Amino acid sequence: MRVERLALLVRSLEGGGMQRNLVNLARALLARGFALDVLTADPCGPARGELPREARIHSLVCGLGRRGAWALARCLPEAGILDRLALRFGPVPRLVGALPDLLRRLSALAPDALLAFGTQANLAALLAATRLRQRPRIVASEHNVMSRVRDLAPRHFRRLYPALARRLYPSADAVVAVSAAVADDLARLTDLPRERIRIVPNPVDLTAIAAGATVPLPADWPPDRDFLLAVGRLHWQKGFEAAIAAFARLAAQNPKLDLVVLGEGPERARLRHLARAAGLGGRVHLRGFDPNPFRWMARARALLLTSRSEGFGHVVVEALACGCPIVAFDCPGAIPFILAGGRYGVLVPENDVEAMAAALEVLALSPPERELLRARARDFALAPVIDDYCALLRGVA
16 A cells, blocks of 8 residues: 555643654654654644654644544443443543544545554544545554553543443554553453554664763752652653652662652642652652653663553663663563563562662662663664554555
8 A cells, every 4th residue: 555644643742652652753754755744632742842843733623512422422332321421421532522623634634544642542533434435544553551541540431441442443454552461451351353463662762862861961950969760741640659659768868869750740739749748849859841851861870660550661761772770660561571571670569669669779789781771772773663663554564
């Protein structure tokens, strides 16, 4: 299949691993000669400034009606009355509310292929495709351990992900999972044949990371302060309260050690309150989103990964590329694979902040060989991943 015009669909351009994946893929696909349109319901996040100018950004309008939610409800005729009422009248993601506008945009743009990023985008793309006269080839990409999202999500809509995916994902031309853990979970939840799900990891731009790592830290950072690092969207899934708790167990014995958290999100106020309640308000630094986290990774004592699940764990590969030691919860997802069961980082039991603090003390005395970590990151280089996506979008994989 000849593909010249691509559409990328993502729920938002906020600063997260999925958005960094979007940016890396957009740059590489443009370099290979594709025309690119990016469609999103929330175009105002940090990733907007990182996308190349050649990628045309389309802001999807969320309508006042609930046509998108009602269309999803009709996909689940077997659902219970409470689930159907939740879809019809409860809160739903903005991308679902923007479904009528998505349909209009795709009709006007007529892309040859569409790559959807994440569950919400997958559902919206596949539902819109049922009403398009000229349907593009659709590649749905799953980035989370769906069962974990279902079980822990505070919003009712996300608890319906498996049922909606079971109904809509089979109509995708290709289904991608960012790790084997995500693929296995998706196959179990949706009854998709496991061989239909292609594993394509998130790529990292090693050249950009190496350049970013040489940039000095911001001028306001005290040069005599050592620090632990946590990076990601300030969201319940990332579990940053555990990073604060682990740091609290080390703070008294390490007076020149701080905790730096890079990212923005709805958990900011709660995390600030937790730091102050622990007496660490001046030593836990919520510095917001930084487009160059690599300069922090290259100088951190360690990266803390406290997520409740990680479909891939983009930040872990980036930290490896910077030679940054890692202590991570052994959570569902790809982290155990990326760290090779502990060879390239320390894995501690999920939610065990005591074990995380103890591992950090050992790491301070016996840090890993940084070149070993960088070598592992090279297993996730950009070029092979782009080859895989090009083949999937063209239908030759």
